[in-house]
Amino acid sequence: MWIAALLLALLGFGLSQVxxxxxxxxxxxxxxxxxxxxxxYMVQYPRCRTLPNLSPWSLKLETWLRIADIPFTNINSxxxxxxxxxxxxxxxxxxxxIDDSNFIIEALKQEFGKTDLEPTDxxxxxxxxxxxxLAEEHLTWALFALRSNTKDGLAFASTDxxxxxxxxxxxxxxxxxxxxxRANKKLVTDRANAQGMGRHTPDELHHIAKxxxxxxxxxxxxxxxxxxxxxxxxxxxxxGHLASLIYIPTPEGILTNCxxxxxxxxxxxxERIKEKFWPDWEETCRTMDMNAHxxxx
Numbered sequence: 612m613w614i615a616a617l618l619l620a621l622l623g624f625g626l627s628q629v630x631x632x633x634x635x636x637x638x639x640x641x642x643x644x645x646x647x648x649x650x651x652y653m654v655q656y657p658r659c660r661t662l663p664n665l666s667p668w669s670l671k672l673e674t675w676l677r678i679a680d681i682p683f684t685n686i687n688s689x690x691x692x693x694x695x696x697x698x699x700x701x702x703x704x705x706x707x708x709i710d711d712s713n714f715i716i717e718a719l720k721q722e723f724g725k726t727d728l729e730p731t732d733x734x735x736x737x738x739x740x741x742x743x744x745l746a747e748e749h750l751t752w753a754l755f756a757l758r759s760n761t762k763d764g765l766a767f768a769s770t771d772x773x774x775x776x777x778x779x780x781x782x783x784x785x786x787x788x789x790x791x792x793r794a795n796k797k798l799v800t801d802r803a804n805a806q807g808m809g810r811h812t813p814d815e816l817h818h819i820a821k822x823x824x825x826x827x828x829x830x831x832x833x834x835x836x837x838x839x840x841x842x843x844x845x846x847x848x849x850x851g852h853l854a855s856l857i858y859i860p861t862p863e864g865i866l867t868n869c870x871x872x873x874x875x876x877x878x879x880x881x882e883r884i885k886e887k888f889w890p891d892w893e894e895t896c897r898t899m900d901m902n903a904h905x906x907x908x
Contacts, residue, residue: 642686643703651676651683651719652703654692658899660772662858663892667751668712669700671851675716677888678842679725685901690777716844728843739845742830742837746852749808750823754856754866756803757816759796761862813862820866821873827853828874835883842884850884853877 643652653676655669664670676683683702686692694701694710701710704722709715720726730736769775803809811819827849836842837849853870857878861867871878885892891903 641703641706641708642692643684646703646706648705649682649723650704651681652686653683653700654686654688654694654702655700657687657689657774657777658895658901659774660896660899662854663889663895665768665773665855665859666699667851667855668747669851670854671848672700672702672712672715674850674884674888675728675844675847676719678847679719679723679728681719681723681725687901690774716847720844728838730838730843738830739837739843742827743845743848745823745826746848750820750827751852751855752803752806752808753811753816753820753823754861755799756806756808756811757813757820757862757866759799759803759809760813760816767860817865821869824866824869824874824877828877831876831880833876836880842888846880846884850881854881854885857881 642654646652653673655673656664656666659665662670663673673683673685688699693699694708696710698710700712700715701708702715702719703709704719709718720728730739767773769778800809808816808819831837834840837845856866856870869877870881889895894900895903
């Protein structure tokens, strides 16, 4: 009996620790005390081996900062630093904190005079907003729901290519991996169900995601970027979400195949952004350096 009680106690403790990590303990004060004026400090999750960040929103924001050519430094959240909304990424700028990738971009555009990263035509602005929502509120949620519905759909995060190296070794790693895997699955499943996408079957989710990719491919067409000859905020958004589909394994590989084979212009777009704004991609993934920047200051 005492062994069972001990195991239950350990399980409860493990779950409480995982819950804190997944839901986030709010970070009440500035992390960067000796900040430089007009310099962005971006707090994001640790690096990974197949792409710089598992979070499409972190990848989107860092890509936008590179496109906008704004000086920034990354700070590792270490799974313990979160915004007042319990989110990652968030940024610190001139002694204040800004939450949520979309609000961050809006604030930085005004602060650094980067409004030229948006289309000037009203119809183009409307289309950009609609396709941004399609990627962030529809396609990515379909993918989250799909991963939560499959046995190993969320397992990548706990591998060495993901964040596995942060959860210890030996028995500790196996225990934390088991508990974290179950807690993560429940978290993603609950959120996907609340959002609505999680109520669909895997076949329906594949159909939804493929139709989204079809629409995104048609919108891009033969343009080098969604914004035309030069990337806009929409390009940073699309890159964050499409790159995640390519470099994070998808159930049965169906959606990855859509980007690389069925709609090759999407795969070519991802490579184009990587080549132009992520020349340190391989170095970042190899070294896990939070600041292997494309341009040294």
